[in-house]
Amino acid sequence: MKVGVLALQGDVREHIKALGECGVHPFPVRRASEIEKVDALILPGGESTTIALLAQSFGLFELIKTRIDQGLPVYGSCAGMILLADRVLDATKDQKTFGGIDITVRRNAFGRQVDSFESNLTVSGITAPAMKALFIRAPWVESVGVGVEVLASVKSADGLSHPVAVRQGSLLATSFHPELTGDNRIHRYFVEQVCKAEKSIK
Numbered sequence: 001m002k003v004g005v006l007a008l009q010g011d012v013r014e015h016i017k018a019l020g021e022c023g024v025h026p027f028p029v030r031r032a033s034e035i036e037k038v039d040a041l042i043l044p045g046g047e048s049t050t051i052a053l054l055a056q057s058f059g060l061f062e063l064i065k066t067r068i069d070q071g072l073p074v075y076g077s078c079a080g081m082i083l084l085a086d087r088v089l090d091a092t093k094d095q096k097t098f099g100g101i102d103i104t105v106r107r108n109a110f111g112r113q114v115d116s117f118e119s120n121l122t123v124s125g126i127t128a129p130a131m132k133a134l135f136i137r138a139p140w141v142e143s144v145g146v147g148v149e150v151l152a153s154v155k156s157a158d159g160l161s162h163p164v165a166v167r168q169g170s171l172l173a174t175s176f177h178p179e180l181t182g183d184n185r186i187h188r189y190f191v192e193q194v195c196k197a198e199k200s201i202k
C-alpha cells in the first residue's frame, strides 16, 4: 500500500516515521502525479490556511478534493482535521478546506492560554492504555453529522465535552498530534482499520 504524506507544510517527517513503524512504505507527496498514485493520504499538522493556499497555488487542491470524494482513505491531524472538515468556524477570510467529513470544527478552539496541552485520552478502537494526546493550537469539533463516529472527546474549561477524534468511512481526523508523541497506535488504526475497511464502506 502506497501511503503519501502531503508535504507542502507541517510535520511531514514525523508522520512518515510513525507510518514506517506500521509496516507500510510512506513517502512525501507534493506533485499531482504523486497524489494520483497514492492508495492513502495523510494531511499533517501545521497551518491549515497555509496548506490550503499552497495546494491551490500548486494546482493540487481540486485533485485532492476529488480523490477524497472518490473514497481515498485520508487521515488528518490538527490542521489536517480542519482541512477534512466540511465547515470551519473562526476561519480566515476565504479559507477553503478539502472537506469530506460532515463536521463543523472551530479553529484554535481551546483558547490562547492553553495553546498547548497534553491529556490522557481514551480513544474508541484503540486498545488501552489511554493515549497521551498532545494538543497544539488545536481545533475541536463543534458539531457532527449523522454519519460521523466520535472516537474521543475532551472537556473544555466550561465542562462541555468536545469531540477531538472522528471517523466517517475512509476518513479519520484527530485534533491532537500522535505523530509528535512517539505513539503510533492511531497510525496503525488508520492503516489496519480505516484503509482496509474502505471498500466495504464506500
Ligand code: GLN
Residues within 6 Å of the ligand: 044, 045, 046, 047, 048, 049, 077, 078, 079, 080, 082, 107, 108, 136, 137, 138, 139
Ligand atoms: N491552528 C492551526 C490551524 O488552524 C492548527 C495547529 C496545528 O496543526 N497544530 O491550522
